[in-house]
Amino acid sequence: MSGDAVDSEVVDLCRELVRFDTSNYGDSSGPGERKAAEYVATLLDEVGIEARLYESAPGRTSVVADWGGSGPTARTDRLLLHGHLDVVPAAAEDWQVDPFAGEVIDGYLWGRGTVDMKDFDAMLLAVVRHRQRTGRVPERPVVLCFTADEEAGGHSGAEYLVNHQRHELEGCTEAVGEVGGFSTTVRGRRLYLIEAAEKGMAWLKLTSRGTAGHGSMINPNNAVERLSAAVARIGAYEWPVRLTPTMEVLLATVGDLAGTEVTPETAPDLIEEFGGAARMLGAVISNTLQPTMLQAGYKVNVVPTEATAFLDGRFLPGYEEEFMATLEELVGEGITIEALSHQQPWETPYDGALVASMERSILAEDPEAIVAPYLMSGGTDAKHFRDIGGLRSYGFAPLRLPDDLDFTALFHGVDERVPVDALRFGARVFDRFLDEV
Structure with missing residues (x-):
């Protein structure tokens, strides 16, 4: 060569x-x-x-x-x-x-x-x-x-x-x-990572509709309040650890170096062994759902009719059903969910x-x-x-x-x-x- x-x-x-x-x-x-x-x-x-x-x-x-x-x-x-x-x-x-x-x-x-x-x-x-x-x-x-x-x-x-x-x-x-x-x-060893799996992707738009009105008056049907509460629930939710076959192999390799058995409980600590790469690898032992954009209103003293939020959702192989069910529970009543892009x-x-x-x-x-x-x-x-x-x-x-x-x-x-x-x-x-x- x-x-x-x-x-x-x-x-x-x-x-x-x-x-x-x-x-x-x-x-x-x-x-x-x-x-x-x-x-x-x-x-x-x-x-x-x-x-x-x-x-x-x-x-x-x-x-x-x-x-x-x-x-x-x-x-x-x-x-x-x-x-x-x-x-x-x-x-x-x-x-x-x-x-x-x-x-x-x-x-x-x-x-x-x-x-x-x-x-x-x-x-x-x-x-x-x-x-x-x-x-x-x-x-x-x-x-x-x-x-x-x-x-x-x-x-x-x-x-x-x-x-x-x-x-x-x-x-x-x-x-x-x-x-x-x-x-x-x-732990002092160079480890090369070969991609053998990817999370699925769900780019989503949430839309909350309410009653428009003057900002100085009581409004029990405020689209911004409803949407904000849903986004807060999504941001606070802790997704359970789920180990796919690919990640079980990777974490077992790290576990051998660290002298630790791989379980859902030890997985987060093993991920931390990767240093900066934990930013990415920490996201592949669970489903994730991140609010990325918010849009509402056009004047400070006007309650708008509509408020929207955009989410970047990623789900593990084999866990799409769990992801979608949790999404609907977190979003709650009165908000529509629209898929902008959905990939397996x-x-x-x-x-x-x-x-x-x-x-x-x-x-x-x-x-x-x-x-x-x-x-x-x-x-x-x-x-x-x-x-x-x-x-x-x-x-x-x-x-x-x-x-x-x-x-x-x-x-x-x-x-x-x-x-x-x-x-x-x-x-x-x-x-x-x-x-x-």
């Missing part, structure tokens, strides 16, 4: 991808992904991989390409490697650097998307381009997919491809995407040849490490791609991170950045991984 060539290109590609402002505001505004998609297509075309562009709406562009699939032991089951091209918006005035400049400072590449997820896009492109140039093409057929709109639920990207360009994905039996393979440090959770067994290949590729570069699965609190395009029957999905964008880096805080955060060495490490690991797929 010629790691130097992959190492050198992955950083340059990530910088160039960051410089495309693909901010996704969740509505029809924003620049879209078209320019970044054309850049990715050009990179693939340069090495003889034919890329196809699909637009669900003007500017909302995804890239699909076929790679590999020939040779004496060629397989028919296809592997889907996917990443998204959009990013969440960034307010430049809050950052130390221009979030779309792709600057390298003190060993870090700074910019919106360096963590979520143009880092993995760059790893994938650098490795595929190098292998194509040097004739190291996998005998297993691979689908390369770079999508639009993941940051707004994937409806104009992955979901569009599944519903309207399904032929591009037929025959895929396994998929690898974002938010996994990064390291955290527990998923969980893939952490076993098989693909998992073994991911583990071996990490341990070849970091022999003293531990590798284990985890359940992700957010959502990825895997939710849509799993609608292709029988698809086993994992998140594997490998990064070896400094012990003192609060990595999970950088997802959608200010001053998002990734260590240059971690990018190079990830490219080497992914190159090894593709040797075995």
Whole structure:
């Protein structure tokens, strides 16, 4: 393996991808992904991989390409490697650097998307381009997919491809995407987390209607009061701990290091062993429901007819029924619940040849490490791609991170950045991984 060539290109590609402002505001505004998609297509075309562009709406562009699939032991089951091209918006005035400049400072590449997820896009492109140039093409057929709109639920990207360009994905039996393979440090040991499950998503709108009137008068049917009480109940509720198979494996791994048996009672303490990563992992041992927006009224002395609240709900695999029943109980009478986006959770067994290949590729570069699965609190395009029957999905964008880096805080955060060495490490690991797929 010629790691130097992959190492050198992955950083340059990530910088160039960051410089495309693909901010996704969740509505029809924003620049879209078209320019970044054309850049990715050009990179693939340069090495003889034919890329196809699909637009669900003007500017909302995804890239699909076929790679590999020939040779004496060629397989028919296809592997889907996917990443998204959009990013969440960034307010430049809050950052130390221009979030779309792709600057390298003190060993870090700074910019919106360096963590979520143009880092993995760059790893994938650098490795595929190098292998194509040097004739190291996998005998297993691979689908390369770079999508639009993941940051707004994937409806104009992955979901569009599944519903309207399904032929591009037929025959895929396994998929690898974002938010996994990064390291955290527990009791002095580096532990790499491979995503094997995701919570379901319920973005909700609550609407309370009452009687409009003068703010100086008694009003027993105040929409704001009713809604505020419901939001307060939601915020104060403590969801019970529920351990899914994926988290039982992860916490058992940590329990071995800490000398603690895994139970629902010990799980919160074991989560704290992850330091900064507990912010994310603490959210995957229970359902969660967070109030995120409130809207009501138009003048201080007028009781409005209507008040609304928006909630970000996430439910564990196997616990949607409990989530919905608890939601209705907390909201109470006189408030309507509207689903703005509803996506199912998923969980893939952490076993098989693909998992073994991911583990071996990490341990070849970091022999003293531990590798284990985890359940992700957010959502990825895997939710849509799993609608292709029988698809086993994992998140594997490998990064070896400094012990003192609060990595999970950088997802959608200010001053998002990734260590240059971690990018190079990830490219080497992914190159090894593709040797075995």
